[in-house]
Amino acid sequence: VKGFGISSLKKYGIAAILQQGLEDRASAKSREGALLGFECLCEKLGKLFEPYVIQMLPLLLVSFSDQVLAVRESAECAARAMMSQLTGHGVKLVLPSLLKGLEDKAWRTKQSSVQLLGAMAYCAPQQLSQCLPKIVPKLTEVLTDTHPKVQAAGQTALQQVGSVIKNPEISALVPILLSALTDPNNHTKHSLDILLQTTFINSIDAPSLALLVPIVHRGLRERGVDTKKKAAQIVGNMSSLVTEPKDMIPYIGLLLPEVKKVLVDPIPEVRAVAARALGSLIIGMGEEIFPDLVPWLLDTLKSDSSNVERSGAAQGLSEVLAALGKDYFDQILPDIIRNCSHQKASVRDGHLTLFRYLPRSLGGVFQNYLQIVLPAILDGLADENESVRDAALSAGHVFVEHYATSSLPLLLPAIEDGIFSDNWRIRQSSVELLGDLLFKVAGTSGKAILEGGSDDEGASTEAHGRAIIDVLGREKRNEVLAAIYMVRSDVSLTVRQAALHVWKTIVANTPRTLKEIMPVLMDTLISSLASSSSERRQVAGRSLGELVRKLGERVLPSIIPILSQGLKDPDASRRQGVCIGLSEVMGSAGKHQLLSFMDLLIPTIRTALCDSTQEVRESAGLAFSTLYKSAGLQAIDEIVPTLLRALEDDETSATALDGLKQILSVRTAAVLPHILPKLVQPPLSSFNAHALGALAEVAGPGLNSHIGTVLPALILAMDDEDADVQNSARKAAETVVLVIDEEGIETLIPELLKGVNDSQASMRRGSAYLIGFLFKNSKLYLADEAPDIMSTLITLLSDTDKATVSAALEAFSRVVSSVPKEQLPTHIKLVRDAVSTARDKERRRRKGVPILVPGLCLPKALQPFLPIFQQGLISGSAETKEQAAEGLGELIDVTSEKTLKEVVVPITGPLIRILGDRFPWQVKSAILSTLTIIISKGGLALKPFLPQLQTTFVKCLQDNNRSVRTRAASALGKLSALSTRVDPLVSDLLSMLQSGDDAVKESVLSALKGVVRHAGKSVSPVVRSRGCDLLKDLLQADADDVRSSAAKAIGTLCQYMEENETSDLVQTLLNMGTLPDWCTRHGALLTFCSISMHCSSKLCRSMSFPSIVDLLKDSLKDDKFPVREASTKTLGRLLCYQLQSEASTLQLIQLLALALRDDSSEVRRRSLSRLKAAAKINNPALATHLSILGPAIAEALKDTNTPVRVAAERCALHVFQLTKGADNVTIAQKHLNMTGLEVRKIAKLPEESDGSESSDDDKRK
Secondary structure (H helix, E strand, C coil), X not given: CCCCCCHHHHHCCHHHHHHHHHHCCCCHHHHHHHHHHHHHHHHHHHHXXXXXXXXXXXXXXXXXXXXXXXXXXXXXXXXXXXXXXXXHHHHHHHHHHHHHHCCCCCHHHHHHHHHHHHHHHHCCHHHHHHHHHXXXXXXXXXXXXXXXXXXXXXXXXXXXXXXXXXXXXXXXXXXXXXXXXXXXXXXXXXXXXXXXXXXCXXXXXXXXXXXXXXXXXXXXXXXXXXXXXXXXXXXXXXXXXXXXXXXXXXXXXXXXXXXXXHHCCCCHHHHHHHHHHHHHHHHHHCHHHCCCHHHHHHHHXXXXXXXXXXXXXXXXXXXXXHHHCHHHHHHHHHHHHHHCCCCCHHHHHHHHHHHHHHHHHHHHHHHHHHHHHHHHHHHHHCCCCHHHHHHHHHHXXXXXXXXXXXXXXXXXXXXXXXXXXXXXXXXXXXXXXXXXXXXXXXXXXXXXXXXXCCCXXXXXXXXXXXXXXXXXXXXXXXXXXXXXXXXCCCCCHHHHHHHHXXXXXXXXXXXXXXXXXXXXXXXXXXXXXXXXXXXXXXXXXHHHHHHHHHHHHHCHHHHHHHHHHHCCCCXXXXXXXXXXXXXXXXXHCCHHHHHHHHHHHHHHHHHHHCCCCHHHHHHHHHHHHHHHHHHCHHHHHHHHHHHHHHXXXXXXXXXXXXXXXXXXXXXXXXXXXXXXXXXXXXXXXXHHHHHXXXXXXXXXXXXXXXXXXXXXXXXXXXCCCCHHHHHHHHHHHHHHHHHXXXXXXXXXXXXXXXXXXXXXXXXXXXXXXXXXXXXXXXXXXXXXXXXXXXXXXXXXXXXXXXXXXXXXXXXXXXXXXXXXXXHHHHHHXXXXXXXXXXXXXXXXXXXXXXXXXXXXXXXXXXXXXHHHHHHHHHHCCHHHHHHXXXXXXXXXXXXXXXXXXXXXXXXXXXXXXXXXXXXXXXXHHHHHHXXXXXXXXXHHHHHHHHHHHHHHHHHHXXXXXXXXXXXXXXXXXXXXXXXXXXXXXXXXXXXHHCCCCHHHHHHHXXXXXXXXXXXXXXXXXXXXXXXXXXXXXXXXXXXXXXXHHHHHHHXXXXXXXXXXXXHHHHHHHHHHCCCCCHHHHHHHHHXXXXXXXXXXXXXXXXXXXXXXXXXXXXXXXXXXXXHHHHHHHHHHHHHHHHHHHCCCCHHXXXXXXXXXXXXXXXXXXXHHHHHHHHHHHCHHHHHCCHHHHHHHHHXXXXXXXXHHHHXXXXXXXXXXXXXXXXXXXXXXXXXXXXXXXHHHHHHCCCCCCCCCCCCCCCCCC
């Protein structure tokens, strides 16, 4: 082919034949031969065969994963031959498809692509440097592939890259480098160590870079400090070792971002290495390779990011500027200076930080620019931003270190001004810089460790002092030392420490030096005491105090008169300075030294306490405290009365009050007993109340022992007729309760409880308000005080004063809010007892009306109570749940319906949920009782819960406990009144009657009676008929309770029966009443008794009424007592109805008279009770039969059974109307055959009994 020319390929179809051979899956020999031909053509034809290479590439990829080894080996040889002949254009065509193959999901395709990429290591050097930066990173990614053969192919490919490295140092390290690429987590650090230890004699070629760069890149991204430093160091070194700088260019885009990240690392050492690496890159590769580097560094200097990033950028820029040369620095410096005064603090900070590094980077060159840069640094020391000041100070230290001697005239004045700055940080910076300057001038390092000993003991020598005088001159030296001595007493600890360090380092003998500088020092102190800067005045005062301590009596005679005179100065700031100075002088001088100056000191401080300026009075208060230490009670006796008299003068009252506050704030215990008696005298004025509040705020816990004096007076004033007095007293009382500390609470709470129980409504109301205010606003833990207060406030809810009730409810709400949720259930019993007490108070006050506690009828009255009971229901023990349920019921029972409706939903839901769980019967019984009350009061508000409640109640009817069943029956009956459809419920109850034991039947019958009573009109005739038939069967039951309950249910149902249904029922009952089985007879009589209770008219108007009476008559002779008792009760109820309708009653009266002679005392008592009830209904009609009743009642009055005798007395009282006149007493004597005395004794009984004899079910339950 080479001989015939490239055209023969097409002429003889050689490419097509090779392609067919590669595609022949049946013959391995064909595929191997085709690959051998492909290899030969690549080698012989070289670049001319390149177009066919692109065409054959997919088949070559397939051959790499061939199953036959010989084919795979041929494929590798062909790939090598192909890659060695590729041009730059060919690489561009081949590489994308191979890289894309790495993303294929098929592992064989990946493997083939990797093998071909490995073969690219045999490309020509020019093409190799072009493709390796793209290949090696992809190959390192393959090393983590999930398929082992793909991983193995990747390792082989990297080894192929390593095999073509020409640098002998790197070539020897290839196994180590490959291990770092294969397992970067474990081998990166070791590889970097080896590289740094290697001495490079030969330059680094492109394949070497291809293996080095991924490792270095990984090292730059490591978290370890050492690893990042080493990687950055290698980056800096590489630029000087490469054969061709352009070989590094492909990697700059990869490495530079990571170097930038390392440049902003939090560790300063790491940043320094990265900065030097940037400088090395610029030197090694030239500025043009990094067009965006300097702009990026400048942008970072201006960024709002952290100080660390700006510091890194500054360090990097300093190295880069050093590499770029003097001309470039001259060009950029004006912008740097300008940005040092930029409006953004971060920009100023970044550019000032740059000056910290430039002296080190530029060396001696930078000294030529000091005159330009220094103003920016000094401005930075006074900057309002702390980080900017820190940056300026740091740069200042560097400048002083390098240029102190040469630039002293420029530096010293600016630093002196900074010592008196308002900002302590500027003072600190100035002192430190001044110290650096003086240390340089004196020839000392200033780093001596000064520990222990007196402040006067320095580490300086006379030579140091002389050196300073020689350089500064004596006058300037005195000014500098006076300033340093003053700031030794600075308010800031760091400033004091810095000044003391400087003083002790440069002053050899403090007393002698003070004597030398005294004139200048006093001038400085007096000027500072009058300064507008409060801190400067304070520093001067403290310094003055130190001076007094050191020189004592030698300076006092001149200082005190000067200060006293200064109080007359019209400038308030100077007067304040005088007070500060006085405090320091008195605090520093000995007590015996001050005694001779008391006549001057006390009037001065008294005048200052009444000064017109607040700041002066505050400083005077501190001076008073200092004076008290020396003068004791003399200070109080000569100052406090004057201030109290000034309170009575409108012009001076405000300033006098503030003066009292000032001295109280510093001497509470000593001054308070002198002030309070004057202020609490009744009647309390608005100003006095205000004064009490103001003083309480200052006195704080010092008021603990005076609560009993202050609080009652303020509470009474809270109800004053004057609105101003009210408001002032309220605010003062609020202040008082809040300033009390934990110890004072033991006094405060009893005082408030005493007020709540006071006889005056205003005291109760005010005390309740303050309790609420205390618990809402106090920061103290008050949960332990809650029980007594809660109990008292609940009782107060039944107070007669409406405003007091409202205050008590609000206070109770706030008290409950202060108790942790988990503690609330422990207060359930306490709340129940308190509610019971409130109910009893209301019962005694309002007899004969529903008992409602006034406080529980207010809007949202139940809100504070609910968390207590709900928490008990949700998280309490079984006993707690029972207590909570019962307590909730008791609470709702004395709550108005309107108030209950606001919270009926949140109350009912949890109760239903608990009722459905497995809890002891006591819990269920209590909840059922509460739900019954809620149903009675909540009404239609419970509509949403109707299905759940009905299902729950029906389930409870089958409970093992009688109490649960009974209460469920009662609740179900009341609930049915809310339902529009009761047939399904009645049907369910009837079905339950057909199964189950007698105990359950009794409960179901009781529930059925309640349902019919409340919703009988809604029961359909069909269901009613079915129910009646079933109930009639149960009248014959052996169990007394079942018979009785069935009878009551029929009696209730009878109200809603049609006439024919009633007639059939009566006939059935008449038949049952004559049967031999006494249980059946008893059931029939009980039913008649129940019907007579609910609808007597249906019996009395019935055609069978005579038969009914005959049955009752016969039943009075029955041998079974229960039958006779039921007959008696029925006769009595029928008699009452007949008397109301004025029908014939003779036979009924005769039968009841007959019952009075029954053998059973209970029958006799029942008969007497019925006759008494009849007498109350229609006495005149009954009076016509006294001849029948009289003897029977007379006989009963002599009964040996006490209950019968008592019932007879009450019956006689009403039958003969003994309370209506003497004539009736005479008639009673005649018919009862009793003496007048005996009859009058009966007449004295109360007309209304306690109801004990009405124990039958006349009252509809």
